[in-house]
Amino acid sequence: MIEVSNLVKRYGDHTAVDHLSFQIEKGKIYGFLGPNGAGKSTTMNMITGYIASTEGTVTIDGHDILEEPEKAKKCIGYLPEQPPLYFDMTVLEYMKFAADLKKIPKDKKKAMIEEVMDMVKITDMKNRLIKNLSKGYRQRVGLAQAILGYPEVIILDEPTVGLDPKQIIEIRDLIKSLKKKHTVILSSHILSEVSAVCDYVLIISHGKLVASDTPDNLGKLAAGSNNLNLLVKGEKSRIRQLLEEISGVKEISIEKKSDQEGWNVTVSTEENADIREEVFFKMAENHCPILEMQSQKISLEEIFLELTEDNKKDSSDTDNRIQTAEEAEAVIRESENMTEEADKHDSSL
Ligand SMILES: Nc1ncnc2c1ncn2[C@@H]1O[C@H](COP(=O)(O)OP(=O)(O)OP(=O)(O)O)[C@@H](O)[C@H]1O
Numbered sequence: 001m002i003e004v005s006n007l008v009k010r011y012g013d014h015t016a017v018d019h020l021s022f023q024i025e026k027g028k029i030y031g032f033l034g035p036n037g038a039g040k041s042t043t044m045n046m047i048t049g050y051i052a053s054t055e056g057t058v059t060i061d062g063h064d065i066l067e068e069p070e071k072a073k074k075c076i077g078y079l080p081e082q083p084p085l086y087f088d089m090t091v092l093e094y095m096k097f098a099a100d101l102k103k104i105p106k107d108k109k110k111a112m113i114e115e116v117m118d119m120v121k122i123t124d125m126k127n128r129l130i131k132n133l134s135k136g137y138r139q140r141v142g143l144a145q146a147i148l149g150y151p152e153v154i155i156l157d158e159p160t161v162g163l164d165p166k167q168i169i170e171i172r173d174l175i176k177s178l179k180k181k182h183t184v185i186l187s188s189h190i191l192s193e194v195s196a197v198c199d200y201v202l203i204i205s206h207g208k209l210v211a212s213d214t215p216d217n218l219g220k221l222a223a224g225s226n227n228l229n230l231l232v233k234g235e236k237s238r239i240r241q242l243l244e245e246i247s248g249v250k251e252i253s254i255e256k257k258s259d260q261e262g263w264n265v266t267v268s269t270e271e272n273a274d275i276r277e278e279v280f281f282k283m284a285e286n287h288c289p290i291l292e293m294q295s296q297k298i299s300l301e302e303i304f305l306e307l308t309e310d311n312k313k314d315s316s317d318t319d320n321r322i323q324t325a326e327e328a329e330a331v332i333r334e335s336e337n338m339t340e341e342a343d344k345h346d347s348s349l
Pocket residue numbers: 011014015016034035036037038039040041042043189317
């Protein structure tokens with residue numbers, strides 16, 4: 001569907017996107033994840049033909065975005081980070097304007113606009129000036145123009161930034177529903193967002209692709225290892241010796257906490273090595289009873305932070321935006337009370 005090959009964007013000496021290559025298949029939701037300044041918007045702007053690449057190519061359904069821009073762009077609906085809205089138009093006027101730009105046939109225009117407005121729930125606001133809408137409704141209008149014409153691919157740059165919790169949930173549900181008929185690419189710097197919505201995640205740091213996989217597989221991808229934590233009774237040296245005999249074991253640490261029976265054992269294993277059963281039988285056969293066993297998976301969050309750590313340290317663009325799921329949730333909780341106020345304000349206008 002989309003093929004990005006060795007894409008590079010340089011601004012003077014600064015390389016914003018550095019030899020990116022990936023493929024996008026039909027009918028999935030892809031998440032472009034990376035810290036601020038990683039190069040997400042620049043990449044999206046090149047995919048959609050908003051800006052030209054320094055090197056590399058983007059083809060959409062076989063059409064090169066620079067050589068056959070009209071044909072390629074016909075397949076794409078784009079919601080940039082700043083929605084391209086005209087504040088002095090009403091929602092309906094803007095939708096008609098967007099439909100004309102997209103050359104939607106006259107006989108289909110009215111029905112399609114009504115259908116799309118209904119889909120993103122802005123029908124009640126159709127006669128309201130865009131400048132009088134809340135941020136959430138403006139975002140929906142931006143989304144409506146991206147969906148208009150039902151392009152095969154819908155590209156959304158940070159679609160939930162600045163929205164309140166209720167609006168975030170609604171927009172996420174809407175994005176998920178788009179998957180039935182469209183391929184969706186969205187960018188975000190919030191990990192919980194991509195793992196909640198996307199089938200496939202591309203992690204970008206310093207303009208480079210540092211990992212790409214399903215959220216599940218990325219979650220399993222340990223940065224070298226997974227840990228198994230045990231509480232075991234028996235002789236310390238014997239426990240160590242037995243564990244050393246198991247293949248896949250990388251490191252063993254054995255400590256005793258004064259207030260408890262048995263040894264606290266942490267075994268770090270190679271990626272994808274599941275040694276739990278072997279540990280259980282070996283310890284049982286050798287009369288070293290296991291009192292507790294817990295396998296510690298490395299979270300997607302830890303992987304994301306590790307893969308993009310340098311970017312966070314170096315980035316001159318780092319601002320006060322939310323970086324982690326915890327921060328996002330704290331903000332969400334804080335702003336929960338504001339949701340109803342915003343809704344009341346909208347319906348009183
Ligand atoms: N027009 C430009 N001129 C010079 N540098 C630019 C320009 N646009 C972007 N950059 C730089 O390119 C890098 C990537 O920016 P980009 O906006 O693509 O990042 P991003 O991952 O989308 O971040 P954010 O989430 O903050 O938007 C940044 O260092 C940015 O300062």
